[in-house]
Amino acid sequence: MSENRRLDAFSLAALLVSAHYGLGFLLGTAEKSLTLDTAGSLYAVSLGLGTIALLGLAKFYWTQVEQIWTLLGNRYGSQVKIIVGLMSWLSLIGIEAVQMISGAFILKVLGIPVLPSMIVLAILFTLISVLPVEKASFLFRGLLILNFLALLYGLWVLHGFPQYLRSPLEFIPSLEQVSLPTLIGVSLSTILLVLIDMKYQQFVVQAKDVQSLYQGCVLAAILLLLLALLPSSVVIAAKEAGILPTDIDGKETLPFILSWIGGGADKPLGVVLIISLLVPALGVGSSILRVQTKTILDFNILPTSNFNRLLITIFNALLALAVALKGGEIINLIVSFYAAYVSAVLVPFVAYLLAQLGRYTFSPSSVRLSLVMSSLSASSVLILTLINPSLVVFGNVELNIMAIGILLGILGLLVGQVIEKYVPASKVKEEI
Secondary structure (H helix, E strand, O other), X not given: OHHHOOEOHHHHHHHHHHOOOOHHHHHHHHHHHHHHHHXXXXXXXXXXXXXXXXXXXXXXXXXXXXXXXXXXXXXXOHHHHHHHHHHHHHHHHHHHHHHHHHHHHHHHOOXXXXXXXXXXXXXHHHHHHOOOOHHHHHHHHHHHHHHHHHHHHHHHHOOOHHHHHHHHHHHHHHHHHOOHHHHHHHHHHHHHHHHOOHHHHHHHOOEOOHHHHXXXXXXXXXXXXXXXXXXXXXXXXXXXXXXXXXXXXXXHHHHHHHHHHOOOOOOHHHHHHHHHHHHHHHHHHHHHHHHHHHHHHHOOOOOOOHHHHXXXXXXXXXXXXXXXXXXXXXXXXXXXXXXXXXXXXXXXHHHHHHHHOOOOOOOHHHHHHHHHHHHHHHHHHHHHHHHOOOOOOOOOHHHHHHHXXXXXXXXXXXXXHHHHHHOOHHHHHHHO
16 A cells, blocks of 8 residues: 555645535535525535544544445445445435536526436436546546636625635624524534545545645645635625626526626636536536446446446436436535435444444444444435425434434444343344
8 A cells, every 4th residue: 555655745635625625515605605695605614624523533544544334344244335335325326416406507507408408417427427537537626726716816806805804704603594403414414424435535545644644634624614715705795796696596606606707608708617617517427427336336236347337327327317306405415415424324433443442342233233224214314305305303404314314323233232242142043
């Protein structure tokens, strides 16, 4: 592994930021900020706070090298690895759907209807994902940087820099607009996601030494916190300047502002800025499909062939399209799928950490039972709330998913441990 540990602090920070700085981050924050102003940056700020919290586990990940599903699978059995992999696959469906929604509303600014756009984007994601275009990721990231520069220019044109400089002081007071269950649900699930997110982990293990590891995490957290308040500041400045149509959909707020910066959707620069925002959606959407397909094939349930790869990719794209067509706010969609993954994996992972620290060792069967119960409950609640968002017990969809999933995970862990400790195996076999 030493030959892969080449990242200095700046390189690591850049990769950690790029893992979450995408269309969900930008368009989702702008969508929320249209009605919540600075409080719309809650999700983005939570990513920065989660990266700070990651400092507590960074050295552990760097030392262990292997990803979470491999660590848990090696200790508790291959079934655990498969279930964690499935929950990771499930979480990516939501992120894929967000790329379709984002792309469709970017195109809406150009006058293209949303529904046909989503269908066409699903087809494009599928086609691109089966092509060898991994190296194009540099282009996709470069275009996001272009849009970052465009946002800075927009702040300057809209005289929004004073608003941006005030936003750190206004953020906490602005959270009064957000209900307590939503505040807890969004922030907690996002912070915990960063701690057990395999996207982050794959970069953390590539730090060249422990010093670079910690410095990279701190720098990434600072950058994310600075970026978190940028989209909301641009939206607030645009509202104060009166350039936004009264009937604008929150999802098209940022594309509209970018087109305005470029002189309008009918001007070359405006079109370029809009397209430069759309292209990263193609890159992220296709790469997610590629990861999902690889995850399924790694289970060795189906033979690895080009035909099976295409079938799995189409299936994944159709699932994401179904979620996208259902609609919903971008941040809510992202965080609800994150919450399902977090609530499924958190309790088994904590049990693993306790064993590693020598504090307490739960039996493999109790951890497996915990994972099964938390995964089934979290997935079921997620699906039910996607079908009927009003089915909320704890006042917020994300908090609902996490509370039920984690509580049943803890229950499964304790019940499994009691059975393992107090019910003789021979007696269990006789009863069976």
